[in-house]
Structure formats: C-alpha cells, structure tokens
Amino acid sequence: MLYTRKETEDYNSMAEKIIQYAEKSGFEEIKADFTGYDSPASLTMVNQEIKLTPDFSAKRGEKKYYFELVVKNEDEKDREMLVSKWKALESIARMKGGKLQLFVPRGSYKYASELVKDHHIEAQLTRLNKI
Numbered sequence: 593m594l595y596t597r598k599e600t601e602d603y604n605s606m607a608e609k610i611i612q613y614a615e616k617s618g619f620e621e622i623k624a625d626f627t628g629y630d631s632p633a634s635l636t637m638v639n640q641e642i643k644l645t646p647d648f649s650a651k652r653g654e655k656k657y658y659f660e661l662v663v664k665n666e667d668e669k670d671r672e673m674l675v676s677k678w679k680a681l682e683s684i685a686r687m688k689g690g691k692l693q694l695f696v697p698r699g700s701y702k703y704a705s706e707l708v709k710d711h712h713i714e715a716q717l718t719r720l721n722k723i
Contacts (some may be wrong), residue, residue, distance in 0.1 A: 600620060607626045607694070610695050610723075611626075611629070614659065615647065617652075619650035619657065620650065621649075623650070631643060643674075652690070653710070656685060657685060657692075658691075659693050660692070661691075662703070663702045664699070664700040692714070692716070694717050695720050695721055696717055698719075704717055
C-alpha cells in the first residue's frame with residue numbers, strides 16, 4: 593500500500609531534503625515517518641479502522657504544520673486513501689493554526705494539483721526541485 597513506497601533510496605533522499613528545508617525555514621519539533629526521527633502522531637479513522645501517519649509534522653510557534661511527500665499512484669484505492677489522508681491533515685492543521693504542505697517531486701506536479709483541486713483540499717504545493 594502507501595507505506596511500501598517509502599522504503600526506497602529515492603524516497604529517503606527526498607525526505608532528507610524536506611527535513612533540511614523545514615530546519616532552514618525555522619520549523620521546530622520536526623517529526624518524520626522516516627528512519628532516525630521520532631514518528632509523528634498517527635490519526636485513526638475509527639469507522640474504517642484505518643491508521644494514518646503524516647510523512648512529516650513540525651511546529652512554528654504554536655502552529656502545527658503537516659508535510660507530505662507526493663508519491664504518484666495510479667491505483668484507485670491508494671489514491672482515495674491519499675485524498676482522505678490529505679483532507680484529514682488539512683483539517684487538523686487548520687484547527688491548529690497551521691497548514692498542509694505537499695512536496696512534489698519532478699513529474700508529479702499535475703497529479704498533485706489535480707487531486708488538490710478536484711477534492712477541494714487546501715494545501716500549499718512546493719516543487720521539490722525548488723527547495
């Protein structure tokens with residue numbers, strides 16, 4: 593499912609880049625669902641018995657931010673799960689005064705922007721090659 597894509601060398605190098613970006617941008621208490629870091633708190637969708645863990649979370653002041661690394665996926669079920677995850681993270685971030693930021697690797701920008709637009713998800717899209 594979604595998690596298996598995280599166990600690649602490409603993913604590891606992109607994740608390190610996002611963590612470095614967050615540190616340089618003044619974020620604190622950075623947590624990552626990534627080897628060597630404390631894992632962010634998971635969200636549980638009780639009615640579906642699904643546990644969602646953000647890729648990254650961080651704080652700036654009292655505001656909570658969630659960062660996700662976009663992984664293009666053509667599987668309909670995984671895409672639906674991804675949309676649900678982004679919607680949940682967006683809602684929680686907004687309640688805590690923060691935002692959802694999606695980091696998009698080369699070749700996935702159209703995919704990410706269409707998902708955000710089609711599902712009315714309020715998120716900042718950041719091209720990974722621009723950070």
